[in-house]
Amino acid sequence: MKRRMAEPYKIKAVEPLTMLTYEERKEALKQAGFNTFLIDSADVYIDLLTDSGTSAMSDRQWGALMVGDEAYAGSKSWKKLEAAVREIYGYKYILPTHQGRGAENILSQLKIKPGDYVPGNMYFTTTRAHQELNGATFVDIIINEAHDSSIELPFKGNVDLQKLSNLIQNVGPERIPYVCVAITVNMAGGQPVSMQNLREVYELCHRYGIDVMFDATRCVENAYFIKEREAGYSNHKIKDILKEMLSYSDGCTMSGKKDCLVNIGGFLAMNDEDLYARSRELVVVYEGMPSYGGMSGRDMEAMAQGIYESIDDHYISHRIEQVRYLGQQLIDADVPIVRPVGGHAVYLDAKQFLPHLQQEEFPAQALAAALYLDSGVRAMERGIISAGRNKETGEHNKPRLELVRLTIPRRVYTNSHMDVVADSVISLFEKRNQISGLRMDYEPPTLRFFNARFSPLSENQELIAAEENVVSTQ
CATH class of the missing domain: 3.40.640.10 (Type I PLP-dependent aspartate aminotransferase-like (Major domain))
Structure with missing residues (x-):
């Protein structure tokens, strides 16, 4: 039997996390233009936006x-x-x-x-x-x-x-x-x-x-x-x-x-x-x-x-294994992710996750927004929005990979946090056909994924049609 690995550190200081209600998350997402980069940190429960500058120092x-x-x-x-x-x-x-x-x-x-x-x-x-x-x-x-x-x-x-x-x-x-x-x-x-x-x-x-x-x-x-x-x-x-x-x-x-x-x-x-x-x-x-x-x-x-x-071997081993811990839960639930699981993040394949959406309807952006709405977990788009436009034709660059990145900060979260993330992603996957695409309302000329703003394409302007099925973290 493979022995389970504990964190190669002990916790010396903690930062309390806030859990907004579903209605509060819905309002925060609307104010951010359905762009997870524009959500206030105080409104985020588990922040997987990036591993850049978010490590816990020793x-x-x-x-x-x-x-x-x-x-x-x-x-x-x-x-x-x-x-x-x-x-x-x-x-x-x-x-x-x-x-x-x-x-x-x-x-x-x-x-x-x-x-x-x-x-x-x-x-x-x-x-x-x-x-x-x-x-x-x-x-x-x-x-x-x-x-x-x-x-x-x-x-x-x-x-x-x-x-x-x-x-x-x-x-x-x-x-x-x-x-x-x-x-x-x-x-x-x-x-x-x-x-x-x-x-x-x-x-x-x-x-x-x-x-x-x-x-x-x-x-x-x-x-x-x-x-x-x-x-x-x-x-x-x-x-x-x-x-x-x-x-x-x-x-x-x-x-x-x-x-x-x-x-x-x-x-x-x-x-x-x-x-x-x-x-x-x-x-x-x-x-x-x-x-x-x-x-x-x-x-x-x-x-x-x-x-x-x-470069401590114990540290980096745990680092990689924690990312895999999240990834394996999603694989076991048949959630489409990039395989094999990489080093710093688990990437959801938004094209396969939301096959009813065209790439021009920004499925990765929509999925990242839906994840926040569902559980307060913040992730980020890595697809057509990040790829920008062709500087000669003005058309969207269309990468083959349309991804949502669940980026794990170093030495910040425990595997219990990863369980919460997995539960939310799996819940969304079960009702994936209810997730609406987005339209871009504001597009910056460079690195647009940071500051672009969006709104839902659905007739009733809801990101997820069946509101009563959305999990609340309250």
């Missing part, structure tokens, strides 16, 4: 806050963070940023020129936005299986080497400033990339003089999947797998708000001295001095400590 991290050096230049806390990144990730040069998109902005401005192509293993919203704003065209080079939620593969985030090779031949290596490899792949369902694939991508790119830059936001989770699934790594420590993984890149952007276990901060890392020199100049313009880059000394102290805590 007592050692809270203690580290008290010794933060807030010097404007040459901060001692910066030296600690720099040393931690060099030791654990292996890069030569590091620049702190206020969060991951700060690093994406600097990298895109320095590396991209109009007319370039940036291939990647599926897009991410802010990453692609920075690339396109600087004149590049994003090209998806992930394996085809990643676009099918039902296919079970151990490394569904892998780069298709033939797609990458074809692009290099078609446009020329001089028009590819770098290849962006996400580890893990968020938009594919938190799917990992194998060590072999990372090695092969690096070798192919370097034959043509093309840099490989990682989106390393969830790299520790990727390292865990390699330990678990790839031959030859089962007896390796996570920190050793991580170091080898990152050696197959020329640099990375990092949002410290995920695997670094902090609430704010990030960095841009690289091995090229010339790129580092130019990045230092741009950091001053957009972020701050190279020795703080938009972060306070106390936040750099907490991140340095978090980097060491993140």
Whole structure:
């Protein structure tokens, strides 16, 4: 019998949760324009909107806050963070940023020129936005299986080497400033990339003089999947797998708000001295001095400590298993989700969940709103809304995956919270045909999923037709 795993920590402080009535949730959802990003945190029961900046810090991290050096230049806390990144990730040069998109902005401005192509293993919203704003065209080079939620593969985030090779031949290596490899792949369902694939991508790119830059936001989770699934790594420590993984890149952007276990901060890392020199100049313009880059000394102290805590084998094992705990309950109830379950979230397949809705009726957005209405659980859309519009035709980009992301914050919730989430999702699945689609009433020009507003398509303007069947958490 497989032994069950408890949390590898004990709770030292608690934050009370509020439970609104169904009518209160209904009003909150209406005021938010049926966009879960616009719901007030005080009105949320279990918040699975994102794992970005929502981790619970350890007592050692809270203690580290008290010794933060807030010097404007040459901060001692910066030296600690720099040393931690060099030791654990292996890069030569590091620049702190206020969060991951700060690093994406600097990298895109320095590396991209109009007319370039940036291939990647599926897009991410802010990453692609920075690339396109600087004149590049994003090209998806992930394996085809990643676009099918039902296919079970151990490394569904892998780069298709033939797609990458074809692009290099078609446009020329001089028009590819770098290849962006996400580890893990968020938009594919938190799917990992194998060590072999990372090695092969690096070798192919370097034959043509093309840099490989990682989106390393969830790299520790990727390292865990390699330990678990790839031959030859089962007896390796996570920190050793991580170091080898990152050696197959020329640099990375990092949002410290995920695997670094902090609430704010990030960095841009690289091995090229010339790129580092130019990045230092741009950091001053957009972020701050190279020795703080938009972060306070106390936040750099907490991140340095978090980097060491993140590579603890017991911590990361529990992290992945808690996500699987939720995912397995939904699989057992025949709820359509992305399989296999990824590292940071369970993704509902909204196309299969709500087959009566067309993609232009925004099924993932509607399902995320219905989940909040049903139980006060906040999730987020990752589908046609997140994909935006084609900049040339103005038409909606239509990704094959239309998903709702149930994102699990690190060290925040217990498995009892996961049970509540599972019960709500399963309840909605049983009455899925009653869920209405949405129309978009307000559409921002960029990254529209953050601020767009919607209303139900149903004749009586209800998201769920049978109100009496909606579960109340009161």
